[in-house]
Amino acid sequence: xxxxxxxxxxxxxxxxxxxxxxxxxPAAPARALTQGQATALVQQAVDEVYAVINxxxxxxxxxxxxxxxxxxxxxxxAIARTVLGPAARQVSAAQFAAYAQALQGxxxxxxxxxxxxxxxxxxxxxxxxxxxxxxxxxxxxYLSGQSPMAVEWHVSDRSGRPRFFNLIIEGVNMLATEREExxxxxxxxxxxxxxxxxxxxxxx
Amino acid sequence: MRVAPILFCLSLxxxxxxxxxxxxxxYEPMNRRVHAFNKGLDAxxxxxxxxxxxxxxxxxPQGPGAMTLVGNFGSNLALPGKVVNSVLQGxxxxxxxxxFRFFVNSTLGLxxxxxxxxxxxxxxxxxxxxxxxxxxWGVPEGAYLELPVLGPSTERDLAGKVVDLFxxxxxxxxxxxxxxxxxAARIVSKAGDRARFGSTVDSVLHESADSxxxxxxxxxxxxRFELKQEQDVxxxxxx
Numbered sequence: 001x002x003x004x005x006x007x008x009x010x011x012x013x014x015x016x017x018x019x020x021x022x023x024x025x026p027a028a029p030a031r032a033l034t035q036g037q038a039t040a041l042v043q044q045a046v047d048e049v050y051a052v053i054n055x056x057x058x059x060x061x062x063x064x065x066x067x068x069x070x071x072x073x074x075x076x077x078a079i080a081r082t083v084l085g086p087a088a089r090q091v092s093a094a095q096f097a098a099y100a101q102a103l104q105g106x107x108x109x110x111x112x113x114x115x116x117x118x119x120x121x122x123x124x125x126x127x128x129x130x131x132x133x134x135x136x137x138x139x140x141x142y143l144s145g146q147s148p149m150a151v152e153w154h155v156s157d158r159s160g161r162p163r164f165f166n167l168i169i170e171g172v173n174m175l176a177t178e179r180e181e182x183x184x185x186x187x188x189x190x191x192x193x194x195x196x197x198x199x200x201x202x203x204x
Numbered sequence: 205m206r207v208a209p210i211l212f213c214l215s216l217x218x219x220x221x222x223x224x225x226x227x228x229x230x231y232e233p234m235n236r237r238v239h240a241f242n243k244g245l246d247a248x249x250x251x252x253x254x255x256x257x258x259x260x261x262x263x264x265p266q267g268p269g270a271m272t273l274v275g276n277f278g279s280n281l282a283l284p285g286k287v288v289n290s291v292l293q294g295x296x297x298x299x300x301x302x303x304f305r306f307f308v309n310s311t312l313g314l315x316x317x318x319x320x321x322x323x324x325x326x327x328x329x330x331x332x333x334x335x336x337x338x339x340x341w342g343v344p345e346g347a348y349l350e351l352p353v354l355g356p357s358t359e360r361d362l363a364g365k366v367v368d369l370f371x372x373x374x375x376x377x378x379x380x381x382x383x384x385x386x387x388a389a390r391i392v393s394k395a396g397d398r399a400r401f402g403s404t405v406d407s408v409l410h411e412s413a414d415s416x417x418x419x420x421x422x423x424x425x426x427x428r429f430e431l432k433q434e435q436d437v438x439x440x441x442x443x
Contacts, residue, residue: 078440114403132439145400147328158441165440171429172422175438180421184414203411 033157035128038135041162042153045073046123046139053115062115067108075156075163076104082165083179087186091193099193102200107178109204120144123151133158134165141169226436227424228347235350239416242355243409246398251406254399271396273317278389279329280309280316285372289332293340298330305329331430334371335364339431348420356423 052065070076080100081088088096121143128137134156141149154166167174182196185203189195229235283306290299305321305328312320321327338360339345346359357365378386398405412418428435 075440082438082440110407113407117403132437133441134439156441166438168435170426171435172425173436173438175440176425176436177418177421180414180417181412184412184417188413 033135033155033162035135037157037162038128038137038155039125041073041155042137042139042164043125045069045153045164046125048073050118050122053118059112059115063105063109063112066112066115067105070104070108073163075159075165076100078156078159078165079103079107079175079178082175083182084186085179085183087191087193095193095197099197099200102197103182106200106204113204117143128155137164227420228345229420230347231349235348235420236416238350238352239419241352242350243415245353246405246409250395250398251402253395254402271393271399274389275393275396276309276313276319277316278386278393280306280313281374281386281389283309283329284374285368286330286332288371288373289334289337289368290330292334292337293332298332301327302330333361333364334367335361336431338364339433345428345433348424350416350419356419358424358427361427 048069049066052062052069055062055065057065077100080096080103083103084091084096084099091099118141121141123139123141125137125139128135130136131154134154137153137155139151139153141151143149149170150168151170152168153164154168155162155164157163165175185199186193186196189199283302287299287302287306290296290302304325308321308325308327309316309319312318322329335358343360343363349357349359349362351357351362354365374386375383408418408422409415425435
């Protein structure tokens with residue numbers, strides 16, 4: 001009988017501790033991921049992109065290489081889920097996988113098409129700061145004949161290893177922009193995910 | 205005493221606007237019709253002209269092209285207006301830097317055709333306008349607007365554009381011919397921008413599924429970034 005209150009109190013204190021830990025955790029940057037790892041991931045992705053741009057390969061081959069870099073260093077699953085919006089919860093795993101694969105090719109072609117603007121330029125990775133549950137890595141793109149551009153990379157290791165899931169170029173948010181675009185494509189295909197997947201394979 | 209009702213209205217207006225990162229577009233049906241017009245104008249006039257201009261620049265890649273000179277000339281004449289706005293915003297540093305830039309480029313830069321201020325004096329242009337001044341003064345962004353020919357804007361930025369026409373200090377200094385030359389230079393330099401950012405504009409205007417929605421989002425995001433306003437952060441891992 002006398003043990004009960006102590007037990008209860010310990011239970012209560014334990015609960016409090018758990019709650020405050022839970023309250024603190026989301027504010028801490030993605031657990032194990034360090035600032036150095038987040039910055040290194042972005043540097044690696046930038047180096048690989050420039051290696052492809054400077055390779056002088058035919059454009060179609062470059063787009064395949066860009067897609068490989070995107071798959072290796074970006075969290076395609078999280079990106080595909082975010083830009084699909086609420087519809088992502090209504091499709092089967094197989095449908096989602098096919099759509100995500102089509103999306104990664106679409107993104108590689110759409111952004112890869114612009115590689116000529118990067119020839120003779122460089123991207124300097126500067127540092128990282130905490131943002132919500134992840135790291136924001138700041139970089140500056142110096143493209144020939146243009147004023148320097150701020151490029152922010154959002155990096156998380158929630159997928160199991162460090163990957164980026166968003167790019168913000170001079171304030172323009174890639175996830176928000178593509179979410180708007182995919183929403184329009186989905187509406188144009190009357191909400192049919194298979195038709196959207198087919199459209200993504202053609203577009204970009 | 206008379207300020208109080210105005211402040212009250214402003215704070216009400218601030219409450220009525222969309223939250224940070226949101227889109228406030230009550231005039232969407234009208235805006236979409238203007239967008240269709242602008243898109244047609246781009247396809248029939250601006251894109252062909254820009255392609256021709258780019259072809260001309262490619263032929264002579266040595267030294268600054270004619271387009272760059274014209275662009276420099278137009279931007280240089282816009283500097284005094286930017287200085288006025290920086291002062292109105294209570295920001296002396298950009299005002300001083302743009303003033304030095306104006307004097308360097310107007311003299312050493314041969315009347316603004318060249319840009320030694322950026323190249324040799326580390327004085328790049330610091331862009332601003334009366335739309336930003338209104339933002340600094342606490343005026344909310346207002347509704348999104350797509351203007352004929354001029355393109356995407358907001359109620360606040362449209363008011364800014366109108367005021368900018370009247371507060372340019374060069375207005376009282378330049379002759380009519382010089383003003384026409386300045387305006388012409390700015391129009392040509394816009395065509396130059398269309399050529400320089402051709403693939404970007406093509407991809408947004410002519411390749412996206414809903415070019416109106418893409419234009420609106422790109423404009424609002426970039427404008428809020430320029431004005432250092434709070435932006436939406438997307439966290440796909442938030443449960």
